[in-house]
Amino acid sequence: xxxxxxxxxxxxxxxxxxxxxxxxxxxxxxxxxxxxxxxxxxxxxxxxxxxxxxxxxxxxxxxxxxxxxxxxxxxxxxxxxxxxxxxxxxxxxxxxxxxxxxxxxxxxxxxxxxxxxxxxxxxxxxxxxxxxxxxxxxxxxxxxxxxxxxxxxxxxxxxxxxxxxxxxxxxxxxxxxxxxxxxxxxxxxxxxxxxxxxxxxxxxxxxxxxxxxxxxxxxxxxxxxxxxxxxxxxxxxxxxxxxxxxxxxxxxxxxxxxxxxxxxxxxxxxxxxxxxxxxxxxxxxxxxxxxxxxxxxxxxxxxxxxxxxxxxxxxxxxxxxxxxxxxxxxxxxxxxxxxxxxxxxxxxxxxxxxxxxxxxxxxxxxxxxxxxxxxxxxxxxxxxxxxxxxxxxxxxxxxxxxxxxxxxxxxxxxxxxxxxxxxxxxxxxxxxxxxxx
Amino acid sequence: xxxxxxxxxxxxxxxxxxxxxxxxxxxxxxxxxxxxxxxxxxxxxxxxxxxxxxxxxxxxxxxxxxxxxxxxxxxxxxxxxxxxxxxxxxxxxxxxxxxxxxxxxxxxxxxxxxxxxxxxxxxxxxxxxxxxxxxxxxxxxxxxxxxxxxxxxxxxxxxxxxxxxxxxxxxxxxxxxxxxxxxxxxxxxxxxxxxxxxxxxxxxxxxxxxxxxxxxxxxxxxxxxxxxxxxxx
Numbered sequence: 001x002x003x004x005x006x007x008x009x010x011x012x013x014x015x016x017x018x019x020x021x022x023x024x025x026x027x028x029x030x031x032x033x034x035x036x037x038x039x040x041x042x043x044x045x046x047x048x049x050x051x052x053x054x055x056x057x058x059x060x061x062x063x064x065x066x067x068x069x070x071x072x073x074x075x076x077x078x079x080x081x082x083x084x085x086x087x088x089x090x091x092x093x094x095x096x097x098x099x100x101x102x103x104x105x106x107x108x109x110x111x112x113x114x115x116x117x118x119x120x121x122x123x124x125x126x127x128x129x130x131x132x133x134x135x136x137x138x139x140x141x142x143x144x145x146x147x148x149x150x151x152x153x154x155x156x157x158x159x160x161x162x163x164x165x166x167x168x169x170x171x172x173x174x175x176x177x178x179x180x181x182x183x184x185x186x187x188x189x190x191x192x193x194x195x196x197x198x199x200x201x202x203x204x205x206x207x208x209x210x211x212x213x214x215x216x217x218x219x220x221x222x223x224x225x226x227x228x229x230x231x232x233x234x235x236x237x238x239x240x241x242x243x244x245x246x247x248x249x250x251x252x253x254x255x256x257x258x259x260x261x262x263x264x265x266x267x268x269x270x271x272x273x274x275x276x277x278x279x280x281x282x283x284x285x286x287x288x289x290x291x292x293x294x295x296x297x298x299x300x301x302x303x304x305x306x307x308x309x310x311x312x313x314x315x316x317x318x319x320x321x322x323x324x325x326x327x328x329x330x331x332x333x334x335x336x337x338x339x340x341x342x343x344x345x346x347x348x349x350x351x352x353x354x355x356x357x358x359x360x361x362x363x364x365x366x367x368x369x370x371x372x373x374x375x376x377x378x379x380x381x382x383x384x385x386x387x388x389x390x391x392x393x394x395x396x397x398x399x400x401x402x403x404x405x406x407x408x409x410x411x412x413x414x415x416x417x418x419x420x421x422x423x424x425x426x427x428x429x430x431x432x433x434x435x436x437x
Numbered sequence: 438x439x440x441x442x443x444x445x446x447x448x449x450x451x452x453x454x455x456x457x458x459x460x461x462x463x464x465x466x467x468x469x470x471x472x473x474x475x476x477x478x479x480x481x482x483x484x485x486x487x488x489x490x491x492x493x494x495x496x497x498x499x500x501x502x503x504x505x506x507x508x509x510x511x512x513x514x515x516x517x518x519x520x521x522x523x524x525x526x527x528x529x530x531x532x533x534x535x536x537x538x539x540x541x542x543x544x545x546x547x548x549x550x551x552x553x554x555x556x557x558x559x560x561x562x563x564x565x566x567x568x569x570x571x572x573x574x575x576x577x578x579x580x581x582x583x584x585x586x587x588x589x590x591x592x593x594x595x596x597x598x599x600x601x602x603x604x605x606x607x608x609x610x611x612x613x614x615x616x617x618x619x620x621x622x623x624x625x626x627x628x629x630x631x632x633x634x635x636x637x638x639x640x641x642x643x644x645x646x647x648x649x650x651x652x653x654x655x656x657x658x659x660x661x662x663x664x665x666x667x668x669x670x
Contacts, residue, residue, distance in 0.1 A: 007449045129444060
């Protein structure tokens, strides 16, 4: 089944694909899986080893049920272990000659060394291109100006913007530069920018001296990714600044999943990813309205496809047609599998600590980190960032009380200024919520 | 495949009138400049020549450390990498992202590192790994603020200079940073370098002071180029 020929329309960038009936999507996924399995087995040392150990051969896989029943799931640790054992920089995943690769980007590296994402532009364009449907849905159209994002580690976005007929404005949009960026916005009236946590903190400060609602009045939307967005910040951006925010997240390291204008879950583009929703401790599927782990298979990657990759992302999923008319599944992120901390046997979730930190006015930005040497600890240590203005009397005690009330464990609270804690960032895209020290 | 189908769908869209809008600083002043499509192609061809002088070829790996705002200068370099066929990795320029640069250097036999700045160089030096990680890389091109740290570690980087809207790159002779003579005219004055456009570009500059001290070397470079060269300081 070949991809339908599509031309961008009023709402959909690829109408035939984005609204493809479920039966056709399943047929397309089946065809791609049946091509992918022998392709990967023949070319990838990693998959050959894992599948041989499981006693499965490509010929055993005849449909999606066979795939789900017989192909083993893999984890990031499996990939790291293979690389560590063999010294192969691509951990045995590479399915082409290294000299065929166009580029290599990498993961944020929040939980360890960054993982490579080899890219083969002739066969499949790099990651930014996969957001074309999402930026079209956001409302961007040829001739619009867009501010470039700050970081480059997931690829250089300008050629992607140019592909969509957009004009990139090369301003430095990393934190510390937004007084200047606001002048750029006034001069060029861009339609889009990508925001990140530290930038929102800076904008919150600038709101005291700048009319951000007026500044952002030219925007069709802004995106946000890399970490959950606290309720306080989301309300401020949407209501005070008047910015329509489109949050996106990782589709299990196979691409991205964005909100549409309905803002009801992240769309997984199922022609690019086979998304399974499994129990965290078995390969059993869980009902869509229950929290399970996103297990992703890349259907659009000939270089180093991830196949049945356990993402550690805890999600709910639905295959119901969205209010936007798109048929591709949506997911809602509940957290990360490894982020639960056991304090003297009592589970403490990042989201609960977050809600408590947000409830205290001086720390409403939700800047915090749980400090733990391992998953099981004797005491709950929480580092919290605060805005160093006004009366901070009793802040530590108030935070401790709010956290204890929420999670049932009395924490040890360590205060830092917002700038100090932001300096602990490990990538432009992610602020780690659980750290070892 | 799906991403290819997205590219095909985008091909039906009209192209933007310009390739982008860049910005450079002269003292306290910010100067905005438009970037046209034709000069983007010419800048890419020029960057390709410079990378080839450093030995960049189809079989190697390059690491490009870059911030997205540097696109007007570095985008032609990335396009040149694609044309040459060298596989390029990407890392950010912030000190705390230096571990990404370190990861690329540890895992891959890099033949070119382009764009190193002070933050990355200092972070790698502080970790004690700078010489070990980059000592075997035959071609390193770095910004002026990184040169002292790199040379102190025994490395021999070539210079990258952003001269207003123009890119200047040293060749392996390290006898001054080349500026495309077909595109730019650089003059030295007692008050610093001044720049003019020599070709038709979307942004025309007429004897713009750059606020950068330096000298200009004319004549044939030992590498064979007749482009003018700039020495900073």
